[in-house]
Amino acid sequence: MLLFASVADRAGTRRVELPYVAGDTVASIRARLLERFPQLAAAVPTLMYAINEEYARESDPVPAGATLAMIPPVSGG
């Protein structure tokens, strides 16, 4: 799982390896992440997600070995 910007700062890391369980979705992996980093819960309402560099929904299945990213509200430009 890749973390960026405000989320990386809150977690104190930019990369987290998480165990994978068959049938995992973005939401189930996020729940596992929040157990380790409860301080990220406040960010959840505005978070977007990406699976292998494509925007994904919370309910989307995550393939084994996928790179999941948490995308806080973007502010490029």
Next chain:
Amino acid sequence: MLIRVTPDELDTAEAIQAAGSPAAGAINVFLGVVRDNNLGRRVQYLEYDAYPSMAEKVMRELAVEAKERFALEDCAVLHRTGRLEIGEASLLIAVSCGHRAASFEAGHWLVNEIKKKVPVWKKEVWEDGEAWVEGPESLGIQQAPASMR
């Protein structure tokens, strides 16, 4: 088509050359630059974070869509990362078209879409603190309950 996320200074001449085409009658160049103030606070500098590979992918998808929508001849979209001082360019868009009107529209459309979708983040650093900016147009803010915006 030139698409790049880079810590290096953005080169306007390179982008114009990349976006150029013999069939173009107009090349429109947009630069997003670092402003010394935001929401009443004095900004000292900005620090940009990015998910570079995904940012380039999303920028390319938007460039392809813009090319189709506005009948562009070609385009260049570059975003800089890392520490940027006041006045430095963070975003560079160059689009070429047969005629001028579509080039202005395409540039405007691309900036707006980039601010919604491209995974890049800016942190404002003030004299007495710092904060990550959450873009009001970003998909993340748009999906949040109205009470949180």
